[in-house]
Amino acid sequence: MWQEAWQYFLKNTDKILKWTVQHIYIIIVANVCAVIIGVTVGIFISGKGRERIAEMVIYFASIMMTIPSLALYGILMGILASLSLPSIGFLPVVIALTLYGLLPIIRNTYTAIREVDPDMIEAGRGMGMGETQILLKIKLPLAVPVIMAGMRQAIVMNIGIAAIGSYIGAGGLGQPIFRGIANYRTDLIAVGAVCVSLLAIIVDVVMGRLEWLTTPKGVRIRLRRKS
């Protein structure tokens, strides 16, 4: 099987490359959306007196995660069709991945901002910082590494889920897997699976590095001391 898979890989590098690019493209678009929405929502619900809303939003996002991806694609196809938007292919998959990516990003943004030391915020306010300045100069710089960790989680998870998107015609590295299942070709399944896993591992390593790079220098020192 592995022999055949390797042969297939060598013969069809151009195809596999195309699928990989498709896959990455879907992931990037979906996660950019998830970050924009997730961070905004996370900042909003971390505001004073919004604990109830925060609870509800996070609860809702957690429920989102429990919906099986195939079912979610199905539901989205129905909704998109009724809005006369393209109901198969790229759009439903991107929307589904955006929804899946929200929970880790919202939750991490919320927690990171809420956990900024209240003494720092009090010091900032006492020295005459407005709420926006406190957010931009204190809360966000300190929250960025935690938000990055949420993004990392979301992206790695979505790489797997995106493979299923091939079933509704979005392309990507799910293609060889579904073809393999349909035609009893284990070599195709193996190629698809290995590529998806490799992609996930590489992205995880890159994101881990990015998480470190976005950690403010003064905080890095503290983390290093702790460990």
Next chain:
Amino acid sequence: MIRLENVYKTYPDGTEAVKDLNLEISKGEFCVFLGPSGCGKTTSMKMINRLISLTSGKIYVDDKDIMSFNPNELRRNIGYAIQNIGLFPHLTVWENIATVPMLKKWSKQKQLDRAEELLELVGMDPSVFMYRYPSELSGGQQQRVGVARSLGADPDILLMDEPFGAIDPITRSKLQDEFLKIQAKIKKTIAFVTHDIEEAIKMGDKIALMKAGRLVQYDDPATLLTYPKDEFVRNFVGADRVLKGLRLYKAKDVMKEPPVTVKIDEDPARVKKRMEESNTKWSMVTDEKDRFIGWIASDDIKGSKSIKEIYKPPTVTAGPDTPLNEALSMMINSTIGTLAILDEDGKMLGVLSFDIIRDMLGQEESEQQKETKASGEKS
């Protein structure tokens, strides 16, 4: 100058944190808000820069109603330091210090110059510390940076909420001394919150003692210790208030001329006679240049032994600026029970004894009794 007029703070749940507070802190004065936890001292302080809003009453800063300012503008012109410091861990030391200058949009060069100047003021070498991060500093250093940061844009008024509360006693005492020296230079108007009576006595020009939201007594430390207004104040300052009060006096304020001094080359027999006449057991011995070198006991003068052979060198001596509490503890430790006060060259300035301190306290006590008697008769 800070003035509070009929200030009340009532929280929505009905808690009255501050009740009818009237108080004035003059320009350049160090005022300590003192009291047990929950007495409203922190609330009172935070109302000055509007971190907590007033329920009713007026607060004036330099004769201007604080409500006429934008709160952020007001706070940028009032220095603020808190117990847990709250340095920003993602910013360097200089960026932390330049927080308010940055908010006031000073030029970067001006911010850097100011940070450097302030680091020097708090006794930290700018070439070493400017670009460090808070996590690389010790607790005491962080606290110094916190103080420097509160002075960022050179405000006339400083609010300090137990700024030395979270550090070990030795460092705290050192920082207190340093801060007093800084204050002597910069002469800010300071509202300082603490629950530590020792700190209040040491630091404050005035102490505002509060209880359950009310101002109980507002006086300078000596008055507070000597004339506690009521039972609460008396208990709060403690049964050892007399001892605490000693800290406020310096040796030079109380010391007396020594009754008998002896030159090293004097004739022992004559010395003995002089000492017996004035009924002193111990005399101070000085050398040719009038420098104090030790003590001589009249009992030790026997036969033909010269003074040089029998005098005893001192175990401890004090300077003119030694606080009386320290002087007293030196005396308790020494065998003689009398303490020589010397200047830097070792020349004798005077002596302190238990009797001298007791007499001084006795005078104050009797004055106080007279006063309470007088006020008792009035009422």
